[in-house]
Amino acid sequence: MWKINIRMNTSYKIIKEHGLLVQKYTGVFCFDELFDHIKIVVTNPDWKDVRKIITDLRDINLDAFYDNMDLFLKYRDNNIKKSYLNVFIVDKPLPTAIVHMYKEQLNSEKYQYEYCSTVEYALAFVGLAGFEEEIDAALDKL
Numbered sequence: 001m002w003k004i005n006i007r008m009n010t011s012y013k014i015i016k017e018h019g020l021l022v023q024k025y026t027g028v029f030c031f032d033e034l035f036d037h038i039k040i041v042v043t044n045p046d047w048k049d050v051r052k053i054i055t056d057l058r059d060i061n062l063d064a065f066y067d068n069m070d071l072f073l074k075y076r077d078n079n080i081k082k083s084y085l086n087v088f089i090v091d092k093p094l095p096t097a098i099v100h101m102y103k104e105q106l107n108s109e110k111y112q113y114e115y116c117s118t119v120e121y122a123l124a125f126v127g128l129a130g131f132e133e134e135i136d137a138a139l140d141k142l
Contacts, residue, residue, distance in 0.1 A: 006027050006028045007027050007028065007030060007033065008025060008026070008027045008028055008029055008030040008033040008034065008060065009025070009026045009027050009033075010023065010024070010025050010033060010034070010036075010037035011023065011024050011142035012024070012037070012041055012142065013138050013141075013142060014044060014046040014047070014049070014050060015134075015138065016046055016049050018052070018128055018131070019049050019050055019051040019052055020050065020051075020052045020053070020054065020126065020128065021041065021047075021050045021052070021053045021054070022053075022054050022056075022135060022138050022139060022142070023037075023041070023053065023054070023055050023056065023142070024055075024056040024059075024139055024142040025055070025056070025057055025059075025060040026059040026060055027059075027060060027061070028060070028061045028063075028064065029060055029061060029062050029063070029064045029065045030064065031064070031065075031068065031071060031072065031075075034072070035075065038075075038079065038080065042079075042080065042082075047082075050082075050084060051084055051085070052084060052085050052086075052087075052126040052127070052128075053084055053085065053086040053087070054086075054087050054089065054119075054122045054123075054126065054135065055086060055087070055088045055089065056089045056139055056142075057088050057089060057090050057095055057099065058089055058090065058091045058092075058095075060095070062094070062095050062098045062099075063094075065098060065102075066098045066101075069098075069101070069102060069105070072102075073105060073106070076106070076111075083111075083112070084112065085112040085113075085114070085125065085126055086111075086112065086113050086114075087113075087114045087115065087116065087122040087125040087126055088103075088113070088114070088115040088116075089115070089116060089117065089118065089119065089122050090115055090116075090117060091117045091118075096115065096117075099115045100115065103115060119132055119135050119136055119139065120132050122135075123135060
C-alpha cells in the first residue's frame with residue numbers, strides 16, 4: 001500500500017506599489033509550516049509596506065486549523081504586531097465555514113478580516129478592483 005504524504009505548501013509575493021501581500025496555501029494545513037511561513041514573511045524588508053493581504057485558501061484542507069484555531073489566535077496576538085486587512089479566498093463549503101468562524105473571532109477583537117470566493121471580490125475588498133489579471137497571474141505563479 002502506498003503512503004501519501006501531503007504537506008502544506010506556502011508561497012507569497014509582496015506587490016509594493018499596492019501595499020499588497022498575495023499568498024497561497026495548498027495541501028494539508030500544518031501549524032508548523034504556517035508559523036515558518038509567517039516568520040519568513042514578516043522578516044522580509046517589504047513587509048513594512050504591506051497594508052492589505054489576499055490569502056488564497058482554495059487548495060488547502062483546513063481541518064487541522066479548525067481543530068486548533070485557538071492556537072493560531074494566540075500566535076496571531078503574540079507575534080504579528082501589525083494592522084492590515086486580510087481577505088481570504090475560499091470556494092468550498094467547509095473551508096468557508098471555518099474561515100467564517102475564524103473571522104468572527106478575530107473581528108470581535110478589532111482585526112480586519114473578510115472572505116469571498118473570487119479574486120475579483122477579494123480585490124474589491126482591498127480597494128484594487130480592476131487588477132484581476134495581475135493578481136490572477138501572481139497567484140498562478142505561486
